[in-house]
Amino acid sequence: MSATIRIELNEKLFLRDPEQTELGRTIVKESIRLIDELGFEHFTFKKLAQHMASTEASVYRYFENKHKLLLYLISWYWNWLDYRISYHTHHVANPSEKLRTFIRILAGSHGSEPLVANVDVNALARIVVQEASKAYLTKEVDTDNKAGLFKDYKSLCHKVALIVLEINPAYPFPHALVSTLFETARKHLFFAQHLPSLTEVKLESTGKTNLADFLSHLAFSSLSNPVSSADSSL
Amino acid sequence: MSATIRIELNEKLFLRDPEQTELGRTIVKESIRLIDELGFEHFTFKKLAQHMASTEASVYRYFENKHKLLLYLISWYWNWLDYRISYHTHHVANPSEKLRTFIRILAGSHGSEPLVANVDVNALARIVVQEASKAYLTKEVDTDNKAGLFKDYKSLCHKVALIVLEINPAYPFPHALVSTLFETARKHLFFAQHLPSLTEVKLESTGKTNLADFLSHLAFSSLSNPVSSADSSL
DNA sequence: TTATATAAGATAGTAATACTATTAAATTAA
DNA sequence: TTAATTTAATAGTATTACTATCTTATATAA
Numbered sequence: 001m002s003a004t005i006r007i008e009l010n011e012k013l014f015l016r017d018p019e020q021t022e023l024g025r026t027i028v029k030e031s032i033r034l035i036d037e038l039g040f041e042h043f044t045f046k047k048l049a050q051h052m053a054s055t056e057a058s059v060y061r062y063f064e065n066k067h068k069l070l071l072y073l074i075s076w077y078w079n080w081l082d083y084r085i086s087y088h089t090h091h092v093a094n095p096s097e098k099l100r101t102f103i104r105i106l107a108g109s110h111g112s113e114p115l116v117a118n119v120d121v122n123a124l125a126r127i128v129v130q131e132a133s134k135a136y137l138t139k140e141v142d143t144d145n146k147a148g149l150f151k152d153y154k155s156l157c158h159k160v161a162l163i164v165l166e167i168n169p170a171y172p173f174p175h176a177l178v179s180t181l182f183e184t185a186r187k188h189l190f191f192a193q194h195l196p197s198l199t200e201v202k203l204e205s206t207g208k209t210n211l212a213d214f215l216s217h218l219a220f221s222s223l224s225n226p227v228s229s230a231d232s233s234l
Numbered sequence: 235m236s237a238t239i240r241i242e243l244n245e246k247l248f249l250r251d252p253e254q255t256e257l258g259r260t261i262v263k264e265s266i267r268l269i270d271e272l273g274f275e276h277f278t279f280k281k282l283a284q285h286m287a288s289t290e291a292s293v294y295r296y297f298e299n300k301h302k303l304l305l306y307l308i309s310w311y312w313n314w315l316d317y318r319i320s321y322h323t324h325h326v327a328n329p330s331e332k333l334r335t336f337i338r339i340l341a342g343s344h345g346s347e348p349l350v351a352n353v354d355v356n357a358l359a360r361i362v363v364q365e366a367s368k369a370y371l372t373k374e375v376d377t378d379n380k381a382g383l384f385k386d387y388k389s390l391c392h393k394v395a396l397i398v399l400e401i402n403p404a405y406p407f408p409h410a411l412v413s414t415l416f417e418t419a420r421k422h423l424f425f426a427q428h429l430p431s432l433t434e435v436k437l438e439s440t441g442k443t444n445l446a447d448f449l450s451h452l453a454f455s456s457l458s459n460p461v462s463s464a465d466s467s468l
Numbered sequence: 469t470t471a472t473a474t475a476a477g478a479t480a481g482t483a484a485t486a487c488t489a490t491t492a493a494a495t496t497a498a
Numbered sequence: 499t500t501a502a503t504t505t506a507a508t509a510g511t512a513t514t515a516c517t518a519t520c521t522t523a524t525a526t527a528a
Contacts, residue, residue, distance in 0.1 A: 141428045224459065
């Protein structure tokens with residue numbers, strides 16, 4: 001594995017590629033810190049510019065608005081996750097074992113992963129938990145989708161759905177199951193921390209969690225239970 | 235069943251009870267139309283006031299800000315759902331049948347339900363799909379939670395979790411499963427409409443959907459699959 | 469009936485947000 | 499060295515998210 005992971009993103013996510021300049025890389029790095037700290041609603045380009053001793057106008061030359069910047073950061077994260085999943089599963093032959101590895105990565109922390117130049121992946125992971133749903137829960141979702149701004153998430157979802165179909169080719173909801181796993185992983189990390197009465201998932205101070213147990217049980221139960229008998233299985 | 239359903243909500247959700255006055259009821263009614271139309275981000279109290287030929291200052295006498303208004307509307311919805319679930323399950327003895335009815339209500343449209351004075355429940359249901367996650371995905375979630383603003387959702391979740399435990403007392407994730415059903419139902423209604431490549435769930439023009447099939451299969455597979463064998467079930 | 473409390477409307481004003489535009493200085497590329 | 503590009507500095511606008519005050523209409527209580 002090379003020391004630096006380079007991630008290519010859809011050009012419509014930015015006005016000027018932030019990877020190409022020092023200022024651009026600073027915008028990405030500092031926006032991750034600041035969104036993590038303030039939350040997306042309280043985050044503004046003005047605060048970001050002050051934080052990095054630059055100007056609002058300069059930030060606007062890289063990103064059209066803060067929503068596009070959020071889409072950029074989240075796309076970056078899905079790309080990174082995609083890379084990690086490929087790295088940890090390409091040598092695994094058994095599709096059930098692949099899915100189990102995927103779930104472990106989805107549910108786990110990122111402490112022992114290779115460092116990525118410029119990006120605090122743990123802060124970014126927290127942003128994804130708290131803010132990722134806001135990337136698409138808007139009135140502009142159809143426009144953004146046509147522009148390809150959700151492509152990375154959709155292709156990652158499809159990739160894992162193919163693993164699901166390898167496990168059980170007759171399962172009729174592979175994409176629905178996988179997107180549920182993605183969404184559920186984020187939601188329960190959030191619930192465990194802020195609304196614990198909504199889940200039995202626990203986050204220990206060590207970073208350990210039983211989230212993977214819950215997700216694995218959910219996924220493998222579904223995949224091993226024939227659909228036709230669902231209505232009479234109990 | 236009485237013609238009008240009266241729903242009592244946590245007093246911290248509002249400054250003045252909107253149910254008590256004509257203006258208050260208009261605020262609730264018109265905010266539902268307008269949030270549904272514009273989306274929560276583009277919705278403002280100024281636009282609402284113009285829409286109802288009142289003033290911004292008057293709206294602020296009822297709700298502290300638009301986030302509290304959203305919390306109010308969503309709490310109202312969970313209360314209404316709670317009422318419908320109780321009504322449709324209280325005569326059902328079998329817990330599996332109860333859960334199946336719950337899932338049908340969660341996944342279904344509301345066209346044939348008793349009308350609720352003043353509230354367009356179909357518009358409100360669309361708001362819940364698109365905006366409900368934003369009610370808690372904020373930096374203020376812990377404060378809001380301490381103030382009891384999520385109580386209705388949490389108690390509804392708990393109520394259904396007790397049904398889950400009736401079905402399988404050994405199942406270790408009853409609240410997690412139920413909150414997953416709630417969140418997944420909303421997400422897939424949204425995906426079916428806007429990001430269809432993320433789900434096999436379909437929304438027909440008639441309002442029919444296979445969402446309940448997906449959710450039922452997910453839930454009942456989990457509940458019929460012993461946890462200890464999860465890791466070797468395939 | 470009159471006093472009085474309360475709700476609502478009208479108006480004004482502030483600080484912050486989400487931008488756009490212009491110009492000048494600094495850097496880099498030809 | 500000149501020309502092009504990038505960034506910084508500054509200014510400005512429309513909108514948002516409020517707060518404050520004052521007046522008028524209406525309901526109720528004495």
